[in-house]
Amino acid sequence: MPFVGGFRLVSLTVATCVTLAVASFAEADQKADDEAYERPYTICGPNQVDRGTYNGYRRYHAYCHVCHGPDGLGSSYAPNLVESLKVMKRDDFSQVVAGGRQNIQAGKESVMPAFYEVADVMNYLEDIYSYLKARSDGKLGRGRPERCPS
Numbered sequence: 001m002p003f004v005g006g007f008r009l010v011s012l013t014v015a016t017c018v019t020l021a022v023a024s025f026a027e028a029d030q031k032a033d034d035e036a037y038e039r040p041y042t043i044c045g046p047n048q049v050d051r052g053t054y055n056g057y058r059r060y061h062a063y064c065h066v067c068h069g070p071d072g073l074g075s076s077y078a079p080n081l082v083e084s085l086k087v088m089k090r091d092d093f094s095q096v097v098a099g100g101r102q103n104i105q106a107g108k109e110s111v112m113p114a115f116y117e118v119a120d121v122m123n124y125l126e127d128i129y130s131y132l133k134a135r136s137d138g139k140l141g142r143g144r145p146e147r148c149p150s
């Protein structure tokens with residue numbers, strides 16, 4: 001029965017194509033999700049950011065800038081976060097901010113405090129990340145941003 005065999009072959013091929021198409025759609029979806037997770041900010045004009053990112057700017061300058069410098073650019077004490085976020089993933093960022101980190105080497109003590117008990121930071125970690133990521137991606141300049149018109 002060559003006809004039946006041929007039909008089977010065709011339907012198998014069709015099924016395989018459908019499966020592959022669905023798989024690549026799912027992959028594209030996953031990629032878009034990952035992208036949105038790593039770049040949660042919205043830029044809607046020169047120096048204009050969404051409400052969360054703007055809030056992140058304010059929180060950063062209230063809690064982080066004493067050590068990490070204005071606009072995330074680092075100081076002699078703490079690293080430049082605009083550079084750090086070029087390689088650091090969002091989950092690692094959250095972990096360091098919540099848990100802190102210490103580096104005691106050759107008499108030089110470098111301490112990143114743990115913020116897990118500071119609600120004003122922990123509740124807005126995504127906003128702080130968005131602000132620093134927008135800076136790090138080169139999408140947002142120095143200084144106070146404006147808010148997107150709502």
Ligand code: HEC
Binds near residue numbers: 060063097103111112
């Ligand atoms: C008291 C000073 C101080 C404050 C305040 C501070 N940090 Fe830090 N932070 C440091 C130091 C010092 C390091 C480097 C620690 C090390 O050498 O491992 C660091 C490291 C980091 C890192 C890791 C960078 C990398 O390249 O690995 C991140 C992310 C970070 N800080 C984010 C923040 C955020 C966000 C805030 C505000 C909520 C903040 N820090 C507030 C001192 C500070």
